[in-house]
Amino acid sequence: MSALYMGDINYDLGNIEEAMQYYLEGKTEVEKTDDYKTGYLIMSSLGKLYLYRRLADYAYEACTKAYDYAVKDSNKRYQMASLKFLARSYCISNNLPKAIEIYKQCIDIALDLDFENNEYYYNLQKELASVYTNNHDFTKSMDILKSFPKKQQHFLLMGANYLMINEYDSAYHYLNKALTTNNIYTKRAIYEYLYELVDTSKYRKYLKSYCDSLLFYTDSVMSLDKGKEIIAYKEKYDHQKLITEQQRLKLEKADAQRMMFIITICLIIVIAVVAYLYQKRLVRKETTIRKQSEQLQDFMLQLHEYETRLMQNNRYMEELQEQIAGQEVREQIDSLQSENGRLSENINTLQNHIAEYTSKLDKVRRDTEKFRSISEENLNLKQRERMLADYVVDNDxxxxxxxxxxxxxxxxxxxxxxxxxxxxxxxxxxxxxxxxxxxxxxxxxxxxxxxxxxxxxxxxxxxxxxxxxxxxxxxxxxxxxxxxxxxxxxxxxxxxxxxxxx
Structure with missing residues (x-):
């Protein structure tokens, strides 16, 4: 709504570029809402701006959108006004049959609203009659104009129609009555028709006067049109520049969203890699524990084997001691005692290894369990802390x-x-x-x-x-x-x- 007001103020001050910028800004924002009334007002103002500068394509688009908003708002007055502007956009596009159709719809709505004999109603009828005249349907144009009360008569249009149907006296009468206007565009049109009228012998005496007046007003209009044409091209350029800027901002927004998507994917990949490395570390720990357990089992088996052999040797030595009879038996006993000594040393070494590995294994298991417990507790605490902090913030x-x-x-x-x-x-x-x-x-x-x-x-x-x-x-x-x-x-x-x- 503020964009609409700022656009109207700048338009009244003659700041057309600023007005257009505010209208376009308001158009962008109102499309995000269901405020059909404000939407109609913005698009109607934008449509009028384009119409007065004869930007046909832009005018058609804006007037069509204004009519859509008026229909959604179920407002007959808005529908009537937007149809009038839409018909004008068809006129400047030279689509006169379509313009006639739209004017008729507009007049029907005016009748539904009891606008008959109202100034607005007669203005609509005059515009329709003008379209009929430009479409060379002079009879229908005259039928409309003759139905007007005397104070609402359109002298220029009536004079033009009479001239086209070769009723020169009536044409001369109404065209001279139309000369009371101060609008130089209207006066140039009147003198163009009067200049055509002097082709007849009756009015040839006015040739010089009409010719001089026509040249004077034509020069004035050409000077004004040249300035307006430059302004119109500048405004068209400024309008296209604004649209391009809006498109650039949309592209920047899309790029930012794409970048956010890429960053999110990268974060997910980083989290997955960290989780994988953490899991791999746990698997490595478990593998180390399993290998040490297997090695401990091997040591236990060797210990059992050495103890069995030691017991067998002791029994054999006892048997040999009972049978001591010669030197060979004594040497064999010494050999067995020597082997028993080595076996005892191996047993002591294995027992030391077993004790050492058992201690290491217990420590590794305790460290692993402690590491896993601390890790899980840390993750839970961080998650709980984050949830609590977010909860406190979101409920502020x-x-x-x-x-x-x-x-x-x-x-x-x-x-x-x-x-x-x-x-x-x-x-x-x-x-x-x-x-x-x-x-x-x-x-x-x-x-x-x-x-x-x-x-x-x-x-x-x-x-x-x-x-x-x-x-x-x-x-x-x-x-x-x-x-x-x-x-x-x-x-x-x-x-x-x-x-x-x-």
Whole structure:
């Protein structure tokens, strides 16, 4: 609505380019709503602007849209007015049969609204009669004009029709009565018809007078038209420039959305890689435990085998001691005792290995269980902390209000948001000011809005700037932080991610 008012004011002041910009801005915004009344008013104003500058294609599009809004609003007056402008757009496109059809629809609505014998009704009839005249249907044009009361008669059109049907006396009478106007375009048209009239012998005496007057008014109109033509071309260029700018902004928005999609995919891939590496580490730990368990089993089997052989040797030595009879038996006993010594040493070594591996295995198992428990607890705590913080933020009255409808904040409301971030996110504001003491108030506010998960579009409404300006602010803030931090920010790290994780 404010765009409509600003457009009307600028149009009345003669600032056509500014008026067109406001109308187009209002058109873009009203298309997002169901406010058909405002939509009609904007498109009707835009259509009139195009009509008076004879921009036929633009006028047709705007008038058609205005009529659609009027139909959706079920407003007969709006439908009648928009049909009149639509008919005029067909006239400047030289589609006269279609213009006649639309004028008839408009007149029918005027009759339904009891506009008969009303000034507006007679103006519609005059425009229809003029279209019939231009379409060389002089009879229908005259039928309409003769039905008017005397004070509503259109002398120029009646004189032109009489001239076309060769009733020269009547044509002369009405054309001279029409000369009372001060409009130079109308006077030029009247003198063109009078100049045609002097072809007849009766009125040839006025040839010089009519010729001089026609030349005078033709020169005046040509001077005006030349200036208007230049203005019209400039306005057409400015209009196309505005449309191109809107298309560029839409493309920038699409690029930003595509970039956000790519960043989201990259984050998902990073999370998947981290999860894979974490899982791989756990599998490696479990594999190490399994290998050490298998090695421990092998040591146990060897120990059992050595103990069995030791027992057999001891029994054999006892048997040999009973049968001591010669030197060979004694040597065999010494050999067995020597082997038993080696076996005892091996047994002691294996027992030491078993004790060592058992201790290591127990420690590894305890460390693994502790690592897994701490990791799961840490993930749960982080998730719970994030959920609680988001819950506190989302249930704050000011944040709720801004998520529903963004607006520019005052200093007290910014202070409320700072205090909430400070208490909810672990001294967020203080920590930011410590790592970057040169942070400006506006940059701090931008960090707070990012932390509270507001989108670029919402930030643009809160700051009262365009979405592209918010992107520029983020770029400058990232550079500022990167210069202040030791080591800087990685190129692949986005500002939103860094603030969210800070």
């Amino acid at each position: 009255s000011l944040v709720k209000e801004l998520r529903e409808k963004c607006r520019v904040l005052d200093d007290m409301e910014w202070g409320t948001l700072e205090q909430m971030c400070e208490s909810t996110y672990g001294n967020f504001v203080s920590r930011l000011q410590v790592i970057c003491p040169t942070l400006t108030k506006q940059e701090l506010h931008l960090c707070i809005l990012i932390k509270l998960r507001f989108s670029n579009a919402q930030m643009s409404e809160i700051f009262g700037v365009s979405v592209s300006s918010v992107s520029q602010k983020k770029f400058r803030l990232k550079k500022h932080l990167s210069d202040s931090l030791e080591g800087g920010l990685p190129e692949e790290m986005t500002l939103d991610r860094w603030v969210a994780e800070f």
